Amino acid sequence: MHIITPESEEFLRRYLNNASPTGYESSGQRLWLNYLQPYIDEWKLDNYGTAYGIINPGHDYKVVIEGHADEISWFVNYITDDGFIHVIRNGGSDHVIAPSMRVFVHLRQGGRVEGVFGWPAIHTRTDKDSNIAPALDNITIDVGAKDREEIQKMGIHVGCVVTFQDQFMILNDRYYCGRALDNRIGGFCVAEVARLLRQNKIKLPYTLYVVNSVQEEVGLRGAEMVADTIRPNIAIVTDVTHDTHTPLINMKKHGDVRAGNGPSVTYAPAVHNKLLDLIIGTALEKEIPFQREAASRYTGTDTDAFAYSGGGVPSALISLPLRYMHTTVEMAHKDDVNNLIRLIYELLQKIEKGHDFRYFNAL
Numbered sequence: 099m100h101i102i103t104p105e106s107e108e109f110l111r112r113y114l115n116n117a118s119p120t121g122y123e124s125s126g127q128r129l130w131l132n133y134l135q136p137y138i139d140e141w142k143l144d145n146y147g148t149a150y151g152i153i154n155p156g157h158d159y160k161v162v163i164e165g166h167a168d169e170i171s172w173f174v175n176y177i178t179d180d181g182f183i184h185v186i187r188n189g190g191s192d193h194v195i196a197p198s199m200r201v202f203v204h205l206r207q208g209g210r211v212e213g214v215f216g217w218p219a220i221h222t223r224t225d226k227d228s229n230i231a232p233a234l235d236n237i238t239i240d241v242g243a244k245d246r247e248e249i250q251k252m253g254i255h256v257g258c259v260v261t262f263q264d265q266f267m268i269l270n271d272r273y274y275c276g277r278a279l280d281n282r283i284g285g286f287c288v289a290e291v292a293r294l295l296r297q298n299k300i301k302l303p304y305t306l307y308v309v310n311s312v313q314e315e316v317g318l319r320g321a322e323m324v325a326d327t328i329r330p331n332i333a334i335v336t337d338v339t340h341d342t343h344t345p346l347i348n349m350k351k352h353g354d355v356r357a358g359n360g361p362s363v364t365y366a367p368a369v370h371n372k373l374l375d376l377i378i379g380t381a382l383e384k385e386i387p388f389q390r391e392a393a394s395r396y397t398g399t400d401t402d403a404f405a406y407s408g409g410g411v412p413s414a415l416i417s418l419p420l421r422y423m424h425t426t427v428e429m430a431h432k433d434d435v436n437n438l439i440r441l442i443y444e445l446l447q448k449i450e451k452g453h454d455f456r457y458f459n460a461l
Contacts (some may be wrong), residue, residue, distance in 0.1 A: 101290065101436045109133045110286050114266040114276045117202065118391040119259045120189045121170030123312045124334045125149050126282065130310050134289045137296040137310065144193040144327060146189075148320040149307040151292060155302055159304040160450045162322065162330040163291060163442055165284025165337065166314035166400055169277065170424055172381065174203065174239075177250075177411030183213070185260060186234070190423050194208070197409035199426070201265040203241065205253040212263070213241035229374045263403030264426040272432060273357070277422060284336040284434065285310040287418070290439045303451040313401055321400035325407035332373065332412050333404035336444060338430070339364075339391060339417035353391040357419040357431040361438040364399045368405035370412035377414055380445045386437050387418070412455040416441060 102110075113133075118126030129150045131141055138151030148237055149167070167364040170189035176291045183203075197217035215237055223230065230236075243249045266276035275285070292308045296301075307328055311320035314337075325333070341357040355362050361376055381388045396402050397415050405413040416439065418438050421429035 099293065101439050102432070104284075106290060106293070110274070110283075111266045113282055114278055117204065117261045118167055118169055118278065118282065120168040120202075120315045121263055122204070122259055122315055123167045127310065127312075130167065130285055132288065134292060134308065137289070137292040138269065140212050143189050144323060146320060147282075147312045148302060148322060148324045149310045150328070153292060153306040153308065154302050155305050155343070156415060157303075157305040159453075160307060160330040160334040161304055161446065161449060162307045162309050162328060162404065163288045163446070164282045164309040164311060164333060164335050164400055165286075165288050166312070166405070167285055167310045168312050168315050168322065169261070169280070169282070170315055174254060174256050174258040174260065175408050177246045177254070179246055181241075181245045181249055181252070183239035183241065183249070184235075185237070185239065190260060193232050193234045193237050195425050197232050200238050201260050202263055203239070203254050204259045204261065205419065206251065206255070206258065206323065209253070211241055213234050213239045213260075216240045226259075250335075262426045269429065273429045274432065274435065275427055275429045277426045277428065278297060279430050280338045280423055281314065281336075283338065283418060283430055285353055287336055287442070288433065291442045294439070295446070300447060302446060304449070306446065311400055318403040321330070321403035322407065325404045325411065328412055329408050330404070330455070333401070333414075334445065335401040335404060335413060335415050336429075336438060337397055337399040337401075337415065337417055338420040338423060340423060341390060341419045341421045342420050353359065355389050355391055356418050357421060357429065358433055359389055360416040361418070361434055361441055362389040362391050362419060364391055364397055364401075364415040364417060366393035366401075367414070368397055368402045369414050370405070370455055372457070373412045373414045375449055377416065377441070377445055379439055383441070384444045386441050386444070388437075388441070391417075404405070408420050
C-alpha cells in the first residue's frame with residue numbers, strides 16, 4: 099500500500115533541504131505547519147518553538163503522536179587570527195565526517211555564508227602524521243577570509259550556527275537520502291497521518307495532538323516542555339533507529355534491524371507494555387510488517403520525556419530504520435516510511451476514549 103503522494107514527497111524534499119538546527123528550528127516549523135494546516139482544526143506554538151496541530155479539540159482524553167524537528171549542527175566557538183573557525187557541537191555532530199564537507203554559517207540577523215571544513219592534503223602529511231584523525235579540536239572551517247577581522251565583517255561571530263550543505267535525493271527509487279532525516283522524517287510521518295485522517299473522514303473519539311518537538315538532540319527538551327503543556331493520556335513517539343545490516347555495525351550489540359523490513363517497535367522500561375501490545379496487535383491484524391528491538395534503561399528518544407511526565411504517561415516508540423545516522427547521507431527505505439505511517443494511522447483508530455492502561459485494578 100503506497101500512501102505518500104507526489105505532493106507530499108515534494109514537501110518532504112523542501113522540508114529536508116531546509117536547515118533547522120537545534121535551537122533554531124523556526125523556518126522548518128513554518129514549512130511543517132503550512133503543510134499540516136489543511137488537515138487539522140487548530141495549531142499552537144510554544145515559547146521555544148515546538149509546534150503542534152490539534153484534531154477534534156475539546157475532549158478531556160488526549161493522544162499525542164510526535165516526531166522531533168531539530169537537526170544536529172555546530173556552533174562557532176573560536177576564530178583564529180589567520181581567519182579559521184573552530185567549532186563545538188550542537189547536538190551529536192560527528193567530527194569524523196567533517197573534513198572536506200561544505201557548510202553554511204548562519205548569520206544571526208539572517209542570511210548565511212558558505213564555507214568548507216578543510217583538511218591538510220595527503221602530500222603534506224608525513225609518515226609520523228599518518229595516524230592523525232579528525233578530532234573536535236583540529237577540524238576548522240575556511241570561509242576564504244584573510245583574517246579574523248574579515249570574518250567579523252561578514253557577520254560571523256562566536257555563537258553562529260553551522261550546518262552541512264547537501265541536497266535531498268532518492269536512491270534507486272527505493273531510499274530517501276539526505277541530511278536530517280533524523281528526525282524530520284518523523285515529523286513528516288505524523289503529518290501524513292493527519293492528512294489520511296482528514297482525507298478519509300476518520301472521526302476520533304478523543305483529541306489528537308500532532309506534535310513536532312524542538313531540541314531533542316540536546317536532551318529531549320522540547321518534548322519535556324510540551325508534555326507538561328498538553329498533559330496527554332497517551333503518547334506515540336516516532337524516531338529513527340539504526341539499520342544494523344550496514345558494514346562495521348555489531349548486531350550482537352545493536353540488535354537486528356534491517357531497512358525495508360518495516361518499522362521497529364522498542365521494548366524498554368519507558369515503553370508501556372499494554373500500549374506496545376496494542377501496537378503489535380494492530381500490526382498483526384492489518385498485516386503491517388514490523389521489527390523488534392530492545393533498549394537498556396532508556397530509549398534515548400522523546401519517548402522517555404513523555405513517559406516520565408505528569409505522573410506517568412503511557413508511551414511507546416515506533417522507529418524508522420535508518421542507515422548512516424548523523425551524516426549527510428542518512429537513508430530510509432520508502433516502504434518503511436509508508437508502513438510507519440500506516441501503523442500509526444491504524445493504531446489511532448484502535449484507541450478508545452478513556453482507554454485504561456493500568457496494569458491491574460486495585461485489589
